[in-house]
Amino acid sequence: MPRSAEGRLARLGAGLARGAIDILLPPRCLACENPVDRPGLLCLECFPRFRFITAPLCARCGVPFAHPGEAGPEGLCEACRARPPLFRRARAVWRYDAASRDVILPLKHADRTELAPALGRLMATAGRELLDGADLLVPVPLHYWRLVARRYNQAVLLARAVGRIACVPVVPDLLRRVRATPSLGALGAAERAAVLAGTIAVASRHRGRLAGARVVLVDDVLTSGATANECARVLLADGAATVDVLAAARVPLPRA
Incomplete structure (x- = not known):
């Protein structure tokens, strides 16, 4: 059978399978x-509540601006001008x-x-x-005990979902947490950075x-970007050319 015909049959089979699943489990918002209509969508009632990040935003850290005038030289926010993050x-x-x-x-x-x-x-x-x-997608790691308690790392799931779409390899265990940290929710950027220093490392089997x-x-x-910055520090120290950061959501105004 010609490859084109095989491809059409494969797509037809996949479409029928999706249709059967939608009948048994109708897609929800x-x-x-x-x-x-399709899995992974927001309904008409929920969609207006979600604030998608679009321009204007900081060219470095991606924080959204209220208006273009907030952008400083080179399109950067005040925090990135004062202390540029290690990620690009x-x-x-x-x-x-x-x-x-x-x-x-x-x-x-x-x-x-x-x-x-859907988030991916x-x-x-x-x-x-x-x-x-x-070249690589690398999820932010969880400490071993937190991973045991949660049973999965949501960043790994998101990285795999993005990797399938973008056709970029995912290395789920490239980074590891070498020391547990307390909840960072109440801490500002400088405090987070101090707590996170030295807590992340490249797994020895992936060195090189x-x-x-x-x-x-x-x-x-x-x-605040403190976790991403600590990850970027060890990735760059181990030879990475550049480190970018991709998240499902970001806090609009990082704590000073």
Whole structure:
């Protein structure tokens, strides 16, 4: 059978399979139980609540600006001008707020792992400029005990979803947490950086793989950028050429 015919049959089979699944399990909105046309969509009621990050934004850390006049020289925010991060660029799908938490927190804490593919599609679109030419996708690691308690690392699920779409290899265990840290939620950027210093390392079995690599670091939420910066530090020290950051959501105003 010609390859073109095999391809058409494969696509037809996949379409029939998807149709059967949709009949048995009708697709629901990412954020609620309302029906939608295809899996991974937001319904008409939820969509207006989500604030997608678009221009104007900081060219470096991706924080959204209220208006273009907030951008300083070279399109950077005040924080990036004062202390440029080690990563080259960061991008995210949504602002982290009540709406995006309705999707991200169930993935992170409530075993809603089926949300990862849909978020991965959105992230692949938001991070297109980062993924173009990327060599590796590397998820932000969890410490062993936190991974045991949660049973999965949501950043790994997101990285694999993005990797399938962007056709970029994923190395889920390239980075590891060598020391557990307390919750960082109440800390500012400088405090987070101090707590995170020395907590992340490149796994010994992957040393040498980073030489000259253009890496995209993947996480669910980008807050102050302290975790991403610590990851970027060890990746660059081990030979990575560049490190970019791709997240599902980012806090609009990083804590000073």
